[in-house]
Amino acid sequence: MNYEQYRWLIRYCQPVKKGLTLPEMSYIVRKVTSLNKSISKMNQTRMNWVGALLLVVLVGGSIAAEAPQRIISLAPNITEILFALEIEDRVVGVTDYCIYPPKAAQKASIGDLFNPNIEQIFALQPDLVIGLPASTPLLNTLELQGIPVLTVHNETIADILASIERIGDKTATSTRATALIDSIRHHIEPHSPTPSTPISAMIIIGRDPGQLTGIYVAGGKTFLSELLVRAGGQNAFADIKGYYNEASLEAIIQRNPRVIIELRPAAEQPQEAELRANWQPLAPQLQAVPQHLVFIFGDYLLIPGPRLPQIYHALLQALAPVSNE
Structure with a gap:
């Protein structure tokens, strides 16, 4: 042979x-x-x-392969899925940005998405490396060296649930994966009753520190936008190209969302008052500012994984003042 x-x-x-x-x-x-x-x-x-x-x-059956015992995760959402499937003991390596659950930060680091430490990856002797499409060049390199790899997607709710299912299949935890998917689906059911008119909102994923420049927003094809709609909102920038893109201040003023939702790293949460104050000069032009409808949330909302229900409820919280009018 x-x-x-x-x-x-x-x-x-x-x-x-x-x-x-x-x-x-x-x-x-x-x-x-x-x-x-x-x-x-x-x-x-x-x-x-x-x-x-x-x-x-x-006949459509299978020959059971031994489940991988030394897994490396190349993204925070993948790490969270592995922990949610209760196989954290099989995770031997993660990226610098994998900090949740807290025990994930105790795992060996292989660098980050753009600067992976290939030597460290080989040293950890993985029998499975899981990454996103952005990691394709690295995954291809590893596969050529005989290391099993898995690529999952994470842009939409359907992508996220499919990722959990595929990781469950690959790690022989299909039963847990199915239960996790069912739980997520149950907790992100569309809000009822929904507002008679969807609430216009924008989701900012980042901007220049202390400035209203370099503002990037979530578009209509993202899981954030899908959750916003389920919560009774309407993405003011649903029509932008791509998943996330830059929005000019002129475009924001023109669309004048009822609610502004801004995501910032958790380390910056004590600066919430300052972040809201940045918007004050635009109070005459943006209705959300004088009505105190600018909300600051941690950037965990950007992690498309098992915490979808928490993200959904954060969006519900932001829309609640208008929904209850």
Whole structure:
């Protein structure tokens, strides 16, 4: 058996989902048939094992692979998912920005998304590295070195729930993943009763310190915008290009949102009064300012993971003064 055939065989020893199409089944038949021919010198026991593999695949079953025991997370939301699935003991490495739960910060650091320490990653001997699409170059490099990798998405609510499901499948914690997904879905049900008119709001994910410049807002395709709508709001910048983009002060004044929601690092929370004061010069032009509807929340709202319910309730809190009018 050559190396390429061995890689193919191991690949299909991983769990296979039910519902293969006819072309997929045909392809697997051809591959296993070819593999059988190439290993004709193997003893009968091994030949029977290959036949059993084909049968398992065709009926939609799986051959259980050993669950990964040394996992590296390349993003905070992934780390939070792994901890929520109660497999933190299997996490051997995280990024510098993985600080929640607090025990995550005690794990070995592999740097950050843009400056990963590849030597440290190899030193930790991972049997699974999980990252976001932004980590694709690194993940490709690791995969070429024989390290199993998994890429998950995190832009929308559907992405987040799918990430939990995929990580659960990959780590043999599907039951916990399903329970976590069900819990999240239950706690982010659309608010009832909803306002007769959606409340216009903007979500600022960052701006220049002490200035109303370099203002970046969440667009309509983000999980933040989806949660805002569920809470009875309407994203004033739902139409911007991409997921997050810069908004000029002129555009903000023109759209004049009823509520302003600003996300800042937790370390800056004592400066909330100062952050709100930055908006005071615009009181005559922005209705949210004189009505005290500028809300400051920690940047945990930017982590698209198991804390979706907390994020949702923070948005409900911001909209409540207007909803209750």
